[in-house]
Amino acid sequence: MKGHIYVIGMGPGKRTGMTAEAAEAVNACDVIVGYTVYVELIRTSWPEKDFFTTPMRQEIARCRKCYEMAEAGKTVGLVCSGDAGIYGMAAPMLELQREYPEAEVTVIPGITAANSGAAVLGAPLNHDFCVISLSDLLTPWAVIERRIRCGVQGDFVMAIYNPSSRKRADYLRKAADIMLAAGAEPNRACGYVENIGREGTQAVTCTLAELREAKVNMFTTVYVGNSRSFIQGGKLITPRGYEL
Amino acid sequence: MKGHIYVIGMGPGKRTGMTAEAAEAVNACDVIVGYTVYVELIRTSWPEKDFFTTPMRQEIARCRKCYEMAEAGKTVGLVCSGDAGIYGMAAPMLELQREYPEAEVTVIPGITAANSGAAVLGAPLNHDFCVISLSDLLTPWAVIERRIRCGVQGDFVMAIYNPSSRKRADYLRKAADIMLAAGAEPNRACGYVENIGREGTQAVTCTLAELREAKVNMFTTVYVGNSRSFIQGGKLITPRGYEL
Numbered sequence: 479m480k481g482h483i484y485v486i487g488m489g490p491g492k493r494t495g496m497t498a499e500a501a502e503a504v505n506a507c508d509v510i511v512g513y514t515v516y517v518e519l520i521r522t523s524w525p526e527k528d529f530f531t532t533p534m535r536q537e538i539a540r541c542r543k544c545y546e547m548a549e550a551g552k553t554v555g556l557v558c559s560g561d562a563g564i565y566g567m568a569a570p571m572l573e574l575q576r577e578y579p580e581a582e583v584t585v586i587p588g589i590t591a592a593n594s595g596a597a598v599l600g601a602p603l604n605h606d607f608c609v610i611s612l613s614d615l616l617t618p619w620a621v622i623e624r625r626i627r628c629g630v631q632g633d634f635v636m637a638i639y640n641p642s643s644r645k646r647a648d649y650l651r652k653a654a655d656i657m658l659a660a661g662a663e664p665n666r667a668c669g670y671v672e673n674i675g676r677e678g679t680q681a682v683t684c685t686l687a688e689l690r691e692a693k694v695n696m697f698t699t700v701y702v703g704n705s706r707s708f709i710q711g712g713k714l715i716t717p718r719g720y721e722l
Numbered sequence: 723m724k725g726h727i728y729v730i731g732m733g734p735g736k737r738t739g740m741t742a743e744a745a746e747a748v749n750a751c752d753v754i755v756g757y758t759v760y761v762e763l764i765r766t767s768w769p770e771k772d773f774f775t776t777p778m779r780q781e782i783a784r785c786r787k788c789y790e791m792a793e794a795g796k797t798v799g800l801v802c803s804g805d806a807g808i809y810g811m812a813a814p815m816l817e818l819q820r821e822y823p824e825a826e827v828t829v830i831p832g833i834t835a836a837n838s839g840a841a842v843l844g845a846p847l848n849h850d851f852c853v854i855s856l857s858d859l860l861t862p863w864a865v866i867e868r869r870i871r872c873g874v875q876g877d878f879v880m881a882i883y884n885p886s887s888r889k890r891a892d893y894l895r896k897a898a899d900i901m902l903a904a905g906a907e908p909n910r911a912c913g914y915v916e917n918i919g920r921e922g923t924q925a926v927t928c929t930l931a932e933l934r935e936a937k938v939n940m941f942t943t944v945y946v947g948n949s950r951s952f953i954q955g956g957k958l959i960t961p962r963g964y965e966l
Contacts, residue, residue, distance in 0.1 A: 487841075490831075494742040497733060497833065501742075538964055561833075563840045569848035569962050575955060585841040587734075587833050589741065589805075596807045597731075597829040604813035605861070606869050608852035608878055616963030617849070625850050625876040632872030633865070634852055711819060718813050719860030720782055 480580040481508075481548035485568045487561040487588020488516060490675025493523055495589060503586045507555035511544055516557045541571045545578040561590035565611055565639060592637035595671035595699040598681045600713030602669060602701040607635035607716075612642075612649045626653055630660035635707060635716050638700035641670075650700065654690035657702060662686055667703040669714040670694055683709045724824040725752075725792035729812045731805040731832020732760060734919025737767055739833060747830045751799035755788055760801045785815045789822040805834035809855055809883060836881035839915035839943040842925045844957030846913060846945040851879035851960075856886075856893045870897055874904035879951060879960050882944035885914075894944065898934035901946060906930055911947040913958040914938055927953045 484503040489495030504510065509528040510520050517531045530547075532540045544554045558566040568585045575583055596603045608629045614622060629636045636657075641650040658664060664687035672680045672695070684692065686702060694700060707716040728747040733739030748754065753772040754764050761775045774791075776784045788798045802810040812829045819827055840847045852873045856866060873880045880901075885894040902908060908931035916924045916939070928936065930946060938944060951960040 487837075489741060492743075494746065497741050498738040498745075499736075502738065538966060561837050561841075563837065563845045563847055565848065565962065568841070568845035569959050570964050570966065572844050572957050572959050573954065573961060573966055575957075579955075585845065587837045587841040589831050589833055590837060593731075593805050593807065593831045593834060593837075597805075597812070597831040600816050601807045601812035601829065603807055603853075604809065606852065606854045606866075608850065608873075608876075609847075610850045621877070622850075625878060628872040628876030628878070629852075632852075632869040632876075634869060634872070710817065711823075713816050713819075715813050715816050717817060718809065720814050722782060722814065722817055 481552045481554060483544050483548050483571065483581055483583045484555045484586055485562040485571050485583065486555050486557045486586045487563070487566065488519065488557050488559055489589040490591065490594035491519070491559055492675045493519065495594065495675050497588065500586050500588060504555055506553055508552045509547055510555045510557060511540060512557040516559055520557055537567060538570060541567060541574050544571065545574060545581055548581040549578065561588045563587065564590040564609070591639065591674055591699045595674045596701065598671050598674060598679060599669045599683070599701060600715050602703060602707060602714040602716050603635055603637065604716045604718050605635060605704060607637060609637045609639065611639040612646070612653055613640040623656055626656045627660045630657050630662050633704045635704045636702040638702065640696055641694045641698055641700045643696045650692065650694055651690050654686060657686060662702070667707040667709050667714055668701060670698050670700040672698050674699060683712060683714050725796045725798060727788050727792050727815065727825055727827045728799045728830055729806040729815050729827065730799050730801050730830045731807070731810065732763065732801050732803055733833040734835065734838035735763070735803055736919045737763065739838065739919050741832065744830050744832060748799055750797055752796045753791055754799045754801055755784060756801040760803055764801055781811060782814060785811060785818050788815065789818060789825055792825040793822065805832045807831065808834040808853070835883065835918055835943045839918045840945065842915050842918060842923060843913045843927070843945060844959050846947060846951065846958040846960050847879055847881065848960045848962050849879060849948060851881060853881045853883065855883040856890070856897055857884040867900055870900045871904045874901050874906045877948045879948045880946040882946065884940055885938045885942055885944045887940045894936065894938055895934050898930060901930060906946070911951040911953050911958055912945060914942050914944040916942050918943060927956060927958050
C-alpha cells in the first residue's frame with residue numbers, strides 16, 4: 479500500500495497562523511519532514527510524531543525522501559513556512575511525482591508572507607499586485623529585473639520576497655533603482671515587515687527613496703505601493719476605489 | 723470606552739480554512755458584520771454572537787456601521803471571504819479610520835483564492851506572479867488591460883479574480899486576446915478552479931486558447947502560467963527552477 483504525501487503550508491510561523499485544515503493534515507501524518515526550524519514548531523504541538531529534518535539547500539533530496547517513505551506505506555507531511563505553493567516545495571514535489579506515480583500528493587495552502595505582512599502593515603495589497611523574489615539563486619537577474627520593470631509599468635503594488643542576503647546585500651537598492659528608472663516616484667508609498675508572525679514583528683512605512691537605503695534581511699517582506707497607495711496613521715493603504 | 727474592530731479574512735469558505743488566529747478574533751467579538759453568506763458560516767460555529775448583515779454593494783455603509791458600534795464600546799468583527807486585504811474591506815476600513823480616530827482596527831489575514839485555488843490545481847504560483855481582477859466596477863478597463871499586458875511582458879504567472887459576471891460575460895475572452903496579442907502562446911499552460919473550499923470544487927487544466935472559450939463565473943479563479951509552466955498528471959505546475 480502506497481502512502482500519502484501532504485505538502486503543508488504552515489502560515490507565518492506561529493501555531494495560530496495555521497489553518498484547521500493544515501493542523502488536521504499534520505494530525506493525519508506518521509512522519510513530519512522539513513527544515514529544522516519549522517519542524518521544531520510542529521514538534522511543540524505534536525510531540526508524538528516521527529520527525530525527519532534536513533539542512534537547507536537539500537530541497538530535492540527532502541522531496542525524494544518523502545516519496546520513499548510514502549512508498550513504504552507512511553503518511554508523510556512536508557511542512558513549509560507560509561504557503562507551500564509560493565516559492566515553496568509544492569512544485570518540485572509535484573514535478574517529481576512522475577518518478578513515483580503511485581504516491582498521492584495533496585497541497586494544503588497556508589498564509590504566505592505577502593498576505594500576513596500586508597495585514598501588519600495595513601492594506602497595501604488591496605488592489606492588483608505582483609509578488610517578486612529578488613533571489614537569483616534559481617532565477618537569472620535579467621528576468622528579475624524585467625519583472626520589476628513590468629511591475630512598475632503595470633502600476634502593480636509589488637510584494638518583494640528575499641530582498642537581501644549576506645551575498646546580496648545591495649539587491650533591494652538595485653531593485654529600487656530599477657523602479658525609479660521605470661518611472662516610480664521617489665516619494666512612492668512603501669513599507670516593510672520583519673519577523674512576521676514571530677517575536678519582534680516590526681512594520682515600517684517609508685518612501686521609495688527611503689526604502690532604497692533601508693537595512694533589510696532575508697526574512698523581511700517589502701511592499702512598494704502603486705501610484706495611488708498612501709500612508710495614513712502609520713498604515714500603508716492601497717485604495718480599492720470606493721467613494722468614501 | 724472605544725471598542726476594537728477586527729477585519730477578519732475567513733479563507734476559502736469552509737470552517738477548516740480559517741486560521742486559529744481568525745477563530746480567536748471571532749471569539750473576541752461581540753458582534754459579527756458581513757455579507758449574509760459569510761455571516762451564516764460564522765453563525766453555524768458561533769451561534770451565541772450578535773450578527774449584523776447587509777446586502778452586497780453597501781460596503782462603505784457596512785464599514786461605517788462597524789465604527790459606530792465600536793464607538794458604542796462593542797468589539798466588532800467584519801468578516802470577509804479569503805483575505806480581507808486582497809480586494810477586501812481592509813483598505814476602506816483603514817481609510818475611514820481618519821473619521822473615527824479613536825477606534826482600533828486590526829486586520830487578520832486569511833487564505834486568498836489565489837492561494838487556495840492554486841493548491842487545488844497543483845502549484846501554478848510557485849514563481850513570481852501577479853494577481854489581477856477583471857472587474858471594472860471600480861477600475862477603468864484601460865488600467866486592467868495595461869496590467870494584463872505587463873503581466874505577460876514580465877512573464878509572470880497570472881491569477882485572475884472576477885473573470886466574469888452576468889454583465890461581463892466576455893471579459894475572460896477579452897483578457898485572453900490581450901495576452902495572446904502581448905506574446906503569450908496559444909498553448910500556454912492555464913487552469914481554473916470553481917467553488918474553491920466549497921461543495922463542488924472543480925479544477926480544470928487547459929491551454930490559453932481553450933481558456934479563451936471557457937465558461938467561467940464570478941466565483942472562478944483563473945490561472946495563466948508563465949512561459950515555463952506545464953501540465954503534468956492533471957496538475958498545473960510552475961517550476962521553481964531546481965535541477966531534478
